[in-house]
Each structure stands twice: as structure tokens, then as C-alpha cells.
Amino acid sequence: MEVLVTGGNGMVGTAIIDNLGDRAEYEFRPLDVEPHPDGDRDTFIASVEEYDAIRPAFDGVDAVIHLAVYVPGYVDENWERIRSVNVEGTRNVLRAAQDAEVERVVFASTNHVVGMYEEEYAPDLYELDHDLMLDHTSPDRPDSSYGVSKLFGENDGRFFVEKMAYPERFYAIRICSLREPAYDHPYGDAEKAVENGEFERGSDEYEETVRRMKAMWFSRRDCAQLIDRILQDEHTEYAIFSGVSDNERSWFDIEHARKLVGYDPQDNGEDWDAPPR
């Protein structure tokens, strides 16, 4: 199976290719604006903002994993970049998938498409006994232009899959907290903040950051497993899944992915009571 991965050298792309790259059934082709830092991967260099530049990369592809994205800073939203990369870029990817007759597209959406629930209920939401549970049927409540742009991608994917000839399958994953390997554990965000001098280990902010990530953690291996199950799926036309590990504390449903594609995550934030040494 030939799998094109836009943004293939980024945080999520490397989680997928690091974990699944040795599998005989997949041939991954990263597409990115920059080469892989190790220089050892054959990257198709292009931006999803330019249809003509990316279109050749779609020939002969069975699946596209569309991860290329502009993630804005919290304060300076930079709508122009969001529109160009996330709106226009996603439309370009879907058009190219259609023109090249690609069977399936997997799309990296985000928890920010429903981020206003967190803004409304935090910090109580980070406690184990809070009972909010969001799934694909929850009304969308984006917390940012970024979230709005990702809803555009989910909706555009549904339009293409239901109305156009290709892709025939479209899966949106609302990715929660996936981190680079050194921070791929429920203490990752808090430890990184300590290193950056934002707060002290053991402070209230530290503990709250840990509680949040115990709920939001999407381990790199669980991400790769969900992608694997999606690439093997033969039953689903359109689905929205939460991209999150099996965290007891989570307010994002994983039953829908379990039921539709057999997602069986291995990690749970509650299994950790300290950062790794």
C-alpha cells in the first residue's frame, strides 16, 4: 500500500512512520516543506498550498494521510496563514486525491474543533470524576480560527467522499496531545514547561498541567496503531475519531473508533505517577 503523508516529517508524521515504517504492507512517502532532519528519508518537497506542486505526488497512491498544517500561536492567530495552509491546502489535497483516484484520505483534525467545552469546564474537567464525554455527535464548538479551519477540513472531506468519486473513504482524527518522543508521556507538557522556566516541579500549575495531559495524551504508538487500523479498514465511508489514548481521565470518546476500526490503545495516563527517569 502506497501511503502519501503530507507533513510527513512533523510531529505526527514521524510518530506514524517511526512505528509503521518497517511494516511490509506499507510504503510511506513523506511530503513536506522541509527535508527530514536526519536527511535519510526521501521527502517530496512541496507545500500543500500549491496544487500543481503537490499533484504529482498523488499518482499511484492508495492512501493519503494529510497532516500538513499551520498551527498558529495562541495570541497572534495569523488568519492569512491558517486560510492558506489549512483551508486552501486541505482543499488542494482533496482535489488531488480526487483527480488521482486515491481510495482513502486520513485527515488530522484537532481537539480545538470542540475546544470551547474545555474552556467552559476546566479545571474541574481535569479531575477523574468529571463526566463530560465528547464524540462525533457532539455539537462543534471551535475555540480558535485554527479549530474553525479544521472543521472546514472535516466538512470538505465529507463533501468529497459523499459527492465526488474519490476519495471513497475519509477519516478525521481529532488529535489531542501528541508529543515528540522525549515528552511522549503524561508528564511531558509539565516537564517541558519546567525546562522552559515557566513554573516549578510540584507547583499547582505543574500538577494541573499533568492532570490535563493525563486526560489528553495521545501516545505515539497509539497514534500509529489507530492509523494502522484505519488503513486496514474496509467498512467505513466517513468517520470522525478522537485521537487520544485509553485515558481514564479523558473527555474524548474512543468507543466509536474501537467499534468502527478496532482501535485498541495501549496507553492510559493514569498508569503513570511520575515522569520517566
Added chain:
Amino acid sequence: MEVLVTGGNGMVGTAIIDNLGDRAEYEFRPLDVEPHPDGDRDTFIASVEEYDAIRPAFDGVDAVIHLAVYVPGYVDENWERIRSVNVEGTRNVLRAAQDAEVERVVFASTNHVVGMYEEEYAPDLYELDHDLMLDHTSPDRPDSSYGVSKLFGENDGRFFVEKMAYPERFYAIRICSLREPAYDHPYGDAEKAVENGEFERGSDEYEETVRRMKAMWFSRRDCAQLIDRILQDEHTEYAIFSGVSDNERSWFDIEHARKLVGYDPQDNGEDWDAPPR
């Protein structure tokens, strides 16, 4: 109440201003790319595509009714125009409403945001006894790039109203079949097609077109009434309403608008068994 109406000289804008323009509590200000054909309305000439051009029209405004739109042909979608007018234009309207501290925005959405249900169930859907009912909780299923662009507007409105200081209220109306005055009845689409030589009066296509419009008709006076109720509402922060008359045959819910803002439509497609003379 000062009410800015983008696209104010179009099909929906004239339905509103023709019906409510004499009301003492409203001062309507049309904004449009073209003057009103009668030349007797003081139109602010600008395109929503240009933020700087429209921004001055928002000063001192209590409500914006955002109707300006690019409606593509069925075959040639013209994504560039859809993106520029419907995506970028709506973002500009929301930004301007925020910057000018406008309290409420009413947004013309469309049945096409859930148009795939019709494609799936028509023509049985046009029968009186079909029991599909769509409301604000139904999963979105856009049938076109146009529908996708209108979902962008609904979601961007929710983001602004929940996260930004202004607008404080946002209402999306999924407008069904609203027509110019000569065709403002359930036989309108069929009679117009006869005039255009598309089919004969009494043909199967004629009868099916009538059945469809008996379900989809949004009379001009019911549209104006819904707008009036929305402009008077003091309880709702965000809502999605169907823009449709009280048609027995409809698959679009009106109970949500009835409950939230007291919408009480006067027209029902079933009351007609022939076109007006």
C-alpha cells in the same frame, strides 16, 4: 435599531426590507456590490471581500444581517469565488462586527449544508408521509463546495460569539426555497421552469418540482417574520434555524426556532393546489 444588511439588494434582503422597512423600530442599511434596481434605496456600495471597504458601514450598527454570497452554478463550482466571497467575506463580516462592537449577527446559511440527505432520499422524500426530520443536531452533510463554505460561516460565527467579545449573539438560518415575489408560492419553481421551456405544465417533472417546493418553500413574509423575531430576541447566544415556512411536507424542523425566538410562520405549501392566477 440600526440594521446593516449585506447583500441587502438581493433576493433575501429585499424580502426583509420590503416587509419590515416601514417598521419604526428598524433602520435598515443595505450594503451591496450593486445599487438597488429601483435606485431609491441608499446602498453602501462595497464587497464583503474587502475588509477595509466594508468596515465603515459597521459603525453604530446594532445588528448585521449577512446575506452577501456567491452562489455557484451546479456544474462549475468556481471554488475561487466561493472561497473569496463566502469564506473570506464571512470572516471579514465577523471581524468587522467584532471591531465595531456589533451586538448581533444573523447569517444566511443554506439547506445545502445538509443537502446529501435530500440526494439520498429523494424523490420519496418529497411525499407527505416521508418521516425524515433535520434540525440543528443533525450531522452536517454538505452537497457542494457552496454548502461547505456555509458551514464555515456557521462555525466561524460560533467561534466569534463564544470566544470573542462581539458579536454577542449569532443566528444561522438555513434558508430553503425563498424566491422573488413573482414566484413566491409552492408552484414557483415549476412555473418558472415552464416559462424557461424546461418541461410542460402537468408533466412528471412539473409535479415533482411542485412536491419539492411544497416542502422547501420559505415565503418572503415568513422570512421577514423570522428575522423580526431574531432581532427582538434577548435570550439566545448561538442558534441554527431552518429557514422554511410551516410546510406539512418539510423535512426541516421549525420547532427549534418556534421555541427559542417565537417563530410563527403563516404559510404552508399544502394550502395550495394550483399556482396563483
